[in-house]
Amino acid sequence: MFGGENRVRSVLMVGTATWALSISACFASAQGADVSIPAQPLAQTLKQIAYSTGENILFSPEAVSGREAPAINGDFSAAEAVQRAIKGSDLVAQSDGAGGLVISRSAQKKVTSDATEAPERTAADVETITVTAEKRSEALSNVPMGVTALSGDELQRIQALRFQDYAAKVPGLSLIDAGAQGTQLVLRGITSGSVALNSPVATYIDETPYSAEGPFTGPFFNAPNLDTFDMQRIEVLKGPQGTLYGANALGGLLKYVTNAPDPSGFAAQVAGGASSVSGGGSGFDLHGMVNVPLADDAALRVVGYDDYYPGFIDDPSRGLQDINGSHYLGGRASLLFQPTANLTIRLNALFQNRDWNNPGDEDVNPNTFTPVNGSRNLERLIDQPGHAENQVYNVTINWDAGFANLISATSYTESQSDARNDVSNEFGALVSGALGGAYGLAFDSDFSVKNFTQEIRLASPDGQKLQWQVGGYLTNEQGRELEPFYVIDATTKTLLTSFPVNLGTVDGPVRYEEYAGFADLDYYIQPDLDVALGGRYSANNQSLHEITSGALVGPNNFVQTSSQGVFTYSGDVRWHFMPDDMLYGRIATGYVPGGPNDVVPTAHFPSSYASSTTNNYEVGYKGSWLDNMFTADVSAFLIDWHKIQLVATIGGFGSATNGGTAQSKGVEWSFGYVPVNGLTLNFNGAYTDAYLTAPTPASVGGQVGDRLPSSPLWETSLSAEYEHALATGYSGFVGLDWHFSGSRFADFSAVGPRQDMPSYNLVDLRAGVEANTWSADVYVKNAANVVAIDYVRPETALGGFGAQDATIYPARTIGVELTDRF
Secondary structure, X not given: OOOHXXXXXXXXXXXXXXXXXXXXXXXXXXXXXXXXXXXXXXXXXXXXXXXXXXXXXXXXXXXXXXXXXXXEEEEEOHHHHHHHHHOOOOEEEEEOOOOOEEEXXXXXXXXXXXXXXXXXXXXXXXXXXXXXXXXXXXXXXXXXXXXXXXXXXXXHHOOOOOHHHHHHHOOOXXXXXXXXXXXXXXXXXXXXXXXXXXXXXXXEEOOEEOOOXXXXXXXXXXXXOOOOOOEEEEEEEEOOOHHHHOOOOOOEEEEEEEOOOOOOXXXXXXXXXXXXXXXOOEEEEEEEEEEEEEEOOEXXXXXXXXXXXXXXXXXXXXXXXXXXXXXXXXXXXXXXXXXXXXXXXXXXXXXXXXXEOOOOEEEEOOOOOOXXXXXXXXXXXXOOOEEEEEEEEEEEEEEEOOOOEXXXXXXXXXXXXXXXXXOHHHHHHHHHHHHOOOEEEXXXXXXXXXXXXXXXXXXXXXXXXXXXXXXXXXXXXXEEEEXXXXXXXXXXXXXXXXXXXXXXXXXXXXXXXXXXXEEEEEEEEEOOEEEEEEXXXXXXXEEEEEEEEOOOOOOEEEEEEEEEEEEEEEEEEEEEEEOOEEEEEEEEEEEEOOEEOOOOOOOOOOOEEOOEEEEEEEEEEEEEEOOOOEEEEEEEEEEEEEOOEEEEEEOOEEEEEEOOEEEEEEXXXXXXEOOOOOEEEEEEEEEEEEEEEEOOOOOOOOOOOOEOOOXXXXXXXXXXXXXXXXXXXXXXXXXXXXXXXXXXXXXXXXXXXOOEEOOEEEEEXXXXXXXXXXXXXXXXXXXXXXXXXXXXXXXXXXXXXXOEEEEEOOOOEEEEEEEEEX
């Protein structure tokens, strides 16, 4: 074995590893220097530490690729600054024997050529992620709110590419799923059901808000269900986030954080796999990433993927099998340029297309939930295909001005979706009677949204007694809903697009403009105790131009407008009563905007509906025990929900309105334990009691005490993974995930009983072999082949008395995945 200095020099000489960078500065003291570095890619931070302190720092591109470092401000030696940069990761800094530092992955995590023992897994591996929940980089264990963060490595390890794959990992998160067509995210039980006027959970992609406002843009299924390959992490912020994130963070926020380009070295990764569904078809996935340095201060990172999720639903009435396959095609490109040590410019572009043939539903009995036409069967007159497209473009500029960081985020997003809906079971008899024949009815739901946003904020350096952020935000959104209705020939089961009778067309262009200003102050009373206060005022102007025609909807052509303002605030206190233990308390509010109503001006009821708001009260504990072998994150919350937005029947018109109040209270927990080397256990869950405290309008059907939709009282998950060295240079792992969801209620119902969806248990298994640059995994999802219902909706005008359309989780899926890194 070589000594520290000789080993590094020998590796550099013979080229048997990728030690890529030795940095030194001709001035600055190695004993200590004034370091002021913004949050940015770790490679760039290490360069600036070396420059500021005058010390050599050696690291490989592979070791730091895709990693972010928090902001570092203060008088530090190189070793102190580096430790702050890599805190919470699996990296270690060691002396090279000549006064420099070598950064590498911990031997506890990586498999080396002389590996003969199991790679040790410590409690630090359970929860050691840096997040940006409060728009500052900080350790997850230091954030004074309920936050779940899933790293890219963990997502890849468990084959979690979509919401459906990782939702169980997030306490308090449930889904109202429509398959490939879209998914509504629900946090802490805050939702009005499957047809919400606005999304109750905001979605961000890095610095870009991705959402749509108002019922005429399809916001309830607009969350971008992005492929997670090469994601740095996903952050889920629970409870309202109106102060820093604005509209739609009524119940919380989901944030995708992508890997930044890395100028320190070339890196690439390819992955591919195949899968088969029990009783269904076969699928595949192809993924690739390449990181290319363009100069010492610039790099390009490109990601692409092509996924096919096989069908498992049949239609016996038409003799068709596996009718619900779906195809995801997409990619991301990111360009990073750092012309000076204190200026970083990043350009991002993203697109994703989703295509599907039919929803993943089956017809079930409204009382017993047993299949009406056979297990995993859906009978319709015609196919119900669809297409959805997401595009995101962003320029983020981060300038360290010394006294503060200036961040400018300019974004443009587009989303388009079109889905065909066969509603013959509900309206076929009406159409047949009116037209005198055997007919059915279908309509297309076409939504398009274009959104420009600009946010500018100024943030004080970290480490000060008083830390602050101030900022401004604006958005300009143009959307459109287009719904044409079609006759179906029930005898030939064909769509009659040129039928002589115009059944109806609804065309609704909308416009949404918002301006907001916000501020956040965080004062450290002493190093282990701080108090933060924040506020935001948002004002919006909206317009709706609705044009309708046809026998079903009648002729109309009118414009409605609205102007509203909302103030949201937050406050929290956190106390580190021990170095690794924190107690916190939090009050926070959130909102979704109101808007213009789609009612003719001559109607005698309101032309607009109001914003809906939530107030969240929360206390929690985060800490670690037993020399970091055990970690804990527990929070208790109470949310008051006011002016719930609903679709109600008023004066014979279906209209948006505010009605009822609700409360959600509960406890969320997440525990991690490493009892022996190589074995990691995680246990998380939530108790959520979300119910109405005032009745909804009679046409909606909600009564005091009724539980909110899609909110189980109990849900919990347990995961176990064991990793062990198999032979020289190889390790193997096996893992298990179990998820339980209690019973949940479907939408409120004014016609017939309300459906109480049954509880379910799902078990996933995985195993694999890993080497330094490649891995081979096999997995089984839904190993017991359970028919688990995610959500049900009425199929007939009888409401709860009639057949239900049940969206179900995929059948047992067996797959294999191969990954190569170079």
